[in-house]
Amino acid sequence: MTFFLEQLLNGVQLGLLLFLLAAGLTLVFGIMDLVNLAHGSLYMVGAYLAASLTVMLKSFVLGVIAALAGTALLGIALEMLALRRLYPRDHLDHVLGTFGLILFFNEAVRLIWGAAGMTLAVPPYLNGLVEVLPGVAYPIYRLAIIIAGVLVALFLYVLVQHTRVGMLIRAGASNREMIGALGVNINRLYTIVFSVGAALAALAGIMAAPILTVQIGMGENILILAFVVIVIGGIGSVRGALVAALLIGLIDTMGRAYLPDLLRLIFTARAASVTGPALSSMMIYLVMAAFLIVRPEGLFPVPSARR
Amino acid sequence: MTLNRRLIATALLLVGLGLIPIIAKSIGYLFLLTLFTRIVILAIAAVSLDLILGFGGMISFGHAVFLGIGGYAVGIAAHHGYYSALVQWPIGLAASALFGLITGALCLRTRGVYFIMITLAFSQLVYFLSVGIDSYGSDDGLTIYKRSTMGGLIDLGNKTTFYYVCYASLLLCLFLAWRIVRSPFGRVIQAARSNENRLQVLGIATDRYRLVAYVIASTMCGLAGILLANHTDFISPALIHWTRSGDLMIMVVLGGMGTLFGPVAGTIALLVLEEVLSTITEHWMIVLGPLLLLMALFKRGGLSALLGGRKA
Numbered sequence: 071m072t073f074f075l076e077q078l079l080n081g082v083q084l085g086l087l088l089f090l091l092a093a094g095l096t097l098v099f100g101i102m103d104l105v106n107l108a109h110g111s112l113y114m115v116g117a118y119l120a121a122s123l124t125v126m127l128k129s130f131v132l133g134v135i136a137a138l139a140g141t142a143l144l145g146i147a148l149e150m151l152a153l154r155r156l157y158p159r160d161h162l163d164h165v166l167g168t169f170g171l172i173l174f175f176n177e178a179v180r181l182i183w184g185a186a187g188m189t190l191a192v193p194p195y196l197n198g199l200v201e202v203l204p205g206v207a208y209p210i211y212r213l214a215i216i217i218a219g220v221l222v223a224l225f226l227y228v229l230v231q232h233t234r235v236g237m238l239i240r241a242g243a244s245n246r247e248m249i250g251a252l253g254v255n256i257n258r259l260y261t262i263v264f265s266v267g268a269a270l271a272a273l274a275g276i277m278a279a280p281i282l283t284v285q286i287g288m289g290e291n292i293l294i295l296a297f298v299v300i301v302i303g304g305i306g307s308v309r310g311a312l313v314a315a316l317l318i319g320l321i322d323t324m325g326r327a328y329l330p331d332l333l334r335l336i337f338t339a340r341a342a343s344v345t346g347p348a349l350s351s352m353m354i355y356l357v358m359a360a361f362l363i364v365r366p367e368g369l370f371p372v373p374s375a376r377r
Numbered sequence: 378m379t380l381n382r383r384l385i386a387t388a389l390l391l392v393g394l395g396l397i398p399i400i401a402k403s404i405g406y407l408f409l410l411t412l413f414t415r416i417v418i419l420a421i422a423a424v425s426l427d428l429i430l431g432f433g434g435m436i437s438f439g440h441a442v443f444l445g446i447g448g449y450a451v452g453i454a455a456h457h458g459y460y461s462a463l464v465q466w467p468i469g470l471a472a473s474a475l476f477g478l479i480t481g482a483l484c485l486r487t488r489g490v491y492f493i494m495i496t497l498a499f500s501q502l503v504y505f506l507s508v509g510i511d512s513y514g515s516d517d518g519l520t521i522y523k524r525s526t527m528g529g530l531i532d533l534g535n536k537t538t539f540y541y542v543c544y545a546s547l548l549l550c551l552f553l554a555w556r557i558v559r560s561p562f563g564r565v566i567q568a569a570r571s572n573e574n575r576l577q578v579l580g581i582a583t584d585r586y587r588l589v590a591y592v593i594a595s596t597m598c599g600l601a602g603i604l605l606a607n608h609t610d611f612i613s614p615a616l617i618h619w620t621r622s623g624d625l626m627i628m629v630v631l632g633g634m635g636t637l638f639g640p641v642a643g644t645i646a647l648l649v650l651e652e653v654l655s656t657i658t659e660h661w662m663i664v665l666g667p668l669l670l671l672m673a674l675f676k677r678g679g680l681s682a683l684l685g686g687r688k689a
Binding site for chain 1: 430491673
């Protein structure tokens with residue numbers, strides 16, 4: 071039971087982390103219709119910035135805030151200098167151009183911070199364990215990730231559903247030509263959306279940093295997971311991204327925890343220990359493939375003339 | 378007579394590739410042979426991708442999976458002591474074709490960006506399978522201690538011989554691709570890229586044509602995987618990583634999509650560029666990355682467009 075609860079919390083935590091990454095990606099995808107592979111690079115840059123700025127500023131909180139601001143600024147620069155020109159192109163050009171950006175960012179990080187990985191030290195007050203239920207101890211830091219994730223989800227909900235900018239974002243996801251025609255400064259909206267997405271990606275990278283290590287290419291595999299999330303959730307839907315992220319987080323964590331044991335009931339112990347780990351990491355892609363075949367528009371489709 | 382110019386350029390390119398072992402030997406720069414063996418093998422993969430990406434308009438972001446399937450067929454067979462090419466190669470080709478058939482049938486139910494994502498999903502599936510299976514090396518990969526044997530007739534261990542085997546495979550694939558593109562079948566594939574609805578109204582089941590093209594491309598890339606495993610004497614999940622699929626796309630687009638000259642020229646250009654840049658600075662990717670971005674922004678037709686004239 072304790073084990074189950076731990077795995078459940080881990081699943082929720084991975085899900086919320088994925089949600090932070092996927093929220094920005096789905097907005098950029100839904101509104102600007104841009105396949106941005108470089109989103110994972112912003113996740114990486116955020117983690118690197120936090121790792122050095124927390125040391126330089128001698129404060130975890132200040133360092134994290136500065137890293138978020140830095141990545142948001144980088145996002146603005148990236149959008150205005152390069153990505154803006156990619157919007158009108160087709161998806162193949164998006165893939166190529168942003169793939170080039172990944173190579174650039176990986177190498178730039180290697181030049182600035184060196185090839186060796188870094189660690190982001192967790193402040194003492196976030197270290198240690200806390201009893202979430204009688205007899206169930208859970209790391210404080212992981213709990214903090216869950217709380218931060220929930221807060222960001224709430225913030226995004228209010229932003230997207232109850233503010234003027236959010237209204238424009240939703241309208242943009244449905245029909246960007248129309249809101250442009252209605253006199254909305256569409257370029258500025260794009261820049262705002264992109265920088266918010268960049269900051270969220272950086273936050274995900276910063277939160278993952280103490281658990282994983284800060285290293286070059288850290289954003290590449292998780293980026294693909296984020297794409298899985300937004301495809302399942304429905305491209306352009308923040309709500310879909312939240313539901314799908316939690317789904318993927320739980321499937322992945324629970325699969326790793328229980329699948330080898332389940333397989334042991336059917337197969338021999340040896341066969342189960344061989345196929346278990348492989349099958350559990352394959353499972354989310356099976357889920358995605360199944361979704362694409364049965365319900366390609368995702369869980370919460372955003373009505374749109376394009377795609 | 379621009380068509381002739383294109384034909385001459387392609388012929389020169391292929392003749393040049395054929396002379397590589399002689400050039401490498403005469404200037405005493407044997408590394409050139411290793412580099413160009415790799416180029417020729419990846420050119421086969423690029424040609425196969427171009428069949429579906431360039432001619433068919435199917436943006437596959439998981440094509441490297443077939444390099445992996447072909448490669449792992451050789452590696453796993455060798456691991457169990459089967460070295461004969463008569464065993465290894467048909468298994469590799471059949472496995473690639475079968476995987477292409479099954480996943481292709483599923484992928485082709487989607488269009489546009491969803492096709493990109495589902496091909497990516499299937500390649501990730503195989504990537505994690507190869508990472509997860511300990512018996513075949515998981516993350517560390519599998520060393521192949523002996524190259525495919527060909528009944529003592531051809532020794533793949535000899536570098537020059539191996540190069541010519543790869544070269545002959547490339548010529549064969551190019552010839553096949555050329556015949557396909559000019560056949561009625563190929564016309565349907567290309568027409569479906571421009572206007573699928575019209576073809577369907579004409580009573581042509583475009584999805585079946587696309588699926589056949591997808592399977593052909595899969596098998597061809599499987600061959601490249603078989604050769605690549607023999608070239609490096611090693612296989613690992615890195616063969617299937619999604620960034621490898623990205624590399625293949627770059628080769629095709631850099632050279633010029635929807636041409637036969639393109640993927641070959643693009644592969645040469647990318648790999649030679651990597652080689653040259655890496656001798657100048659170890660941080661060569663900081664140059665290559667922005668180059669790709671500029672290419673995405675400004676290219677129209679890649680290297681092949683420099684030749685002018687009509688396509689093919």
